Amino acid sequence: MRTTPRPVRTLAALAVGVLLTTSACGGDDAATDPVAADRSESPAATSSPSDPAVTDVPTQEPAQAGAVPVYYVGESGSGPRLFREFRKxxxxxxxxxxxxxxxxxxxxPDYRSAFPGGGGFSSVEHGDGLITVTLSDEAWVERAAGMSGxxxxxxxxxxxxxxxxxxxSRDPVTVTSPGGSTTLFGVETADGVANADQLDVLNLVNITSPEQGAExxxxxxxSGVASSFEATVPWEVRDxxxxxxxxxxxxAEGWMDALYPWQTEVDVSDLAPGTYxxxxxxxxxxxxxxxxxxxxTKEITVG
Structure with missing residues (x-):
């Protein structure tokens, strides 16, 4: 559920007394993802990622064991951006x-797939420094009707x-079709497509836990990942x-150059049971x- 938050003017405007904890290994979403495994080593809050090739692979555990990161599109206030969910x-x-x-x-429900209907994938192979994704048919070779560049x-x-x-892995990705094409929606991938800079395509804050609808x-x-001024990630609970x-x-563990893990304790013990x-x-x-x-945003239920 998404609501439009009021502008956060200063940290002084935020209530204090919040118990803040950050995990040295990023306790939230990274064992399985380039922004979920955004770093194989957790940098200090003032450090920057040590390896640009794996910068966006976060250091936090997924909310569910065996889950993998999936990137969907959502509105950011500055146009469409990618948001991550961990899914089994x-x-x-x-x-x-x-x-x-x-x-x-x-x-x-605030997220959506970036892909139109009608296509699919038959395999994903990884070797020799390249990830090869094979389309199941030719439906997604060219740009779909109504899809902008x-x-x-x-x-x-x-x-x-x-x-x-x-x-x-941050190895580049190429897409092939049964007919031998190497384009995906008209974008050429023959030489391998690298992940774009996180700050250009990802929403600059993402919640991993609590999950949508959690009690x-x-x-x-x-917990989650963010790139926010001076590593500060304000949060609110709304009724x-x-x-x-x-x-x-x-x-967060860092800011400016990538999304970094953040984690904090939230006390809602004084709230009446209900949805927030x-x-x-x-x-x-x-x-x-x-x-x-x-x-x-995530809709939660306080018991």
Whole structure:
């Protein structure tokens, strides 16, 4: 569930007394993904990723064992961007993740697949520094009707980030069809398509836990990845009338050059049982004068 958060003006405006914890290994979403395994080693909060080739592979564990990262499209306030969900798939993980990205139903209703209907994948192979995804037919070789060039590029990046995450590799991706084409929605992939810079295609804050629709206890751990001013990730809990009933902030392991893991404890023990929205957002040092904060939301139930 997505609501539009009020601009975050200063950290002083946020309530204090929040218990902040950051895991040295990024306790939230990375054992299985380039933004879920965004770093094989956790950098300090002031450090930058040590290897640009695997920068977007985060250091946090998926919310579910055996889950793989899947990248969907959502609205960011600055145009469409990619958001990540961890999903369980059957069969070969990379192929299952690709199929989930293309035709699966996101758990979060704010997300959508970047792919039109009508196509599919038959295999994903990895070797010799290249990830090869084979289409099941020719449906996605050319750009679909109504799909812009930007939409096509974002769909390609959705596939690239998803299969790289499932394979825990930043090797480039090529797409082939049974007819021998190497284009995906008209985008040439013969030489291998690298993952685009995270700051250009990913939403700058993403919640891994709690998941959409989760029932949470009185105190729960929230986590995700973000690139936010001075590594500050403000959060809010809102009730059904959109009133803020709790707020605080987390500190990510880094910022500026990539999305870094963040984690914090959220106390909702004083709230009445019911449905609420947990929102994580990027900090706005301009006090509302610059671009609006990016945010991600999850509907939660307080028991």
């Amino acid at each position: 798939v059957s069969g070969e993980p990379a192929l299952g993740a690709a199929e989930m990205a293309a035709s699966g139903e996101p758990a979060d 930007a939409d096509a590029e974002l769909a390609v990046q959705s596939l690239v980030y998803t299969v790289q995450g499932a394979l825990q 949470v206890p009185g105190t729960f751990t929230a 059904s009338s959109d009133a803020v009933v709790a707020r605080g902030f987390a500190t 929205t947990f929102i994580a957002m990027t900090d706005d040092p301009s006090g509302g004068e610059g671009n609006p904060p990016m945010f991600d």
